[in-house]
Amino acid sequence: MKEIARKLKKKIAETKKIDQKNLTAGSFFLESHEEDVEELRDEFQAYLNGNATHTLRYYWASLQELVDLPITLGMMRSLCNQHLEVAPLAQAAQAGYWWLVLGPEIAAHYHTEDKKAADIWLLDAYRVISYLILTGHKKEAAEASEVVVGALKTPFLNGGSDWYTHPWFLLQLICRWQNVEVDLEGCDIPSDMGVYNAVLSQWDTTDVETVQVLVNQMASYHMDTARSDRNDDEINDFGDSDFWFFPYEILTWLRIREEMGLPNPEVYEHPLMQQPLAAMPPATPFPKDELLERVVAKLKADHGLS
Secondary structure (H helix, E strand, O other), rough: OHHHHHHHHHHHHHHHHHHHOOOOOOOHHHHHHHHHHHHHHHHHHHHOOOOOOOOOOHHHHHHHHHHHHHHHHHHHHHHHHHOOOOHHHHHHHHHHHHHHHHEEEHOOOOOOOOOOOOOOOHHHHHHHHHHHHOOHHHHHHHHHHHHHHHHOOOOOOOOOOOOOHHHHHHHHHHHHHOOOOOOOOOOOOOOOHHHHHHHHHHHOOOOOOOOOOOHHHHHHHHHOOOOOOOOOOOOOOOHHHOOOOOOOOHHHHHHHHOOOOOOOOOOOOOOOHOOHHHHHOOOOOOOOOHHHHHHHHHHHHHOOOO
16 A cells, blocks of 8 residues: 555645646636636526527536536645535535436437437536535435436437446446436446446445455545546546546445445545545535526526426
8 A cells, every 4th residue: 555655645746736836826727717607607697687699408508517617626726725625516516416407308309310429428427416425415416316317318318438437336326325226228338347346246235344445446446547548549437637536436435325324444544545535525505506596497497397
């Protein structure tokens, strides 16, 4: 573990240096981020004022930006301050919940017979569902997962994608937690689920040592695939730097175990699980977001949803 810890410390230091530069007042990153936030809110406000310049599907799809924008900034600040910021997770979870539960019906209105590409990535869907679980919104997490599973073989998800492994782990894990049967025949599930097969086979074990071993394996896989894709042929499960040090897939499993009253280790052996971004987030209420509430209400009304 010493060599793993050394490599992790080096990678954190290198990434932190870049993030600190990006978070400096007046930086290109911060200015671009603020412009993106302002532009998005201006577009939503125009939609609310009856001055829509895009389709209903566009405004629904834009809800995903309300997921991604706070996460990117929040993870940068978390790394630089060496403290996991939970508020951005709750903010992203709230917007992501509506993005998922409204998606299939709104997107279906724009489907054509020759449609091939999915409307959303399974990866993005289960990140949102992880945020919901980690911030204590298990009811909304179950509802969102039910919607995603129900739409898995429709054009909304088009059978998923076998590029990433851990979303399929999260899908199956949450279905088992919720006692939901899921038929994955015909879906693009990876042929080799790697370490996740072992976790799924023992997801509800009462043996703490087994949990420790599985967490070590998951954390090693997370670190091994926490790097940018070097070319079009390379796809890493955790290639987005926002998630290099935030093992949300591991924390989601551990939080589900907590919810079930199952024991988890008090201390984790793997260095990834010993750094601040691997801290278990506390339950956090959704923030008050009047603009989001109004946009969701209008999307429902315009599409005739209850």
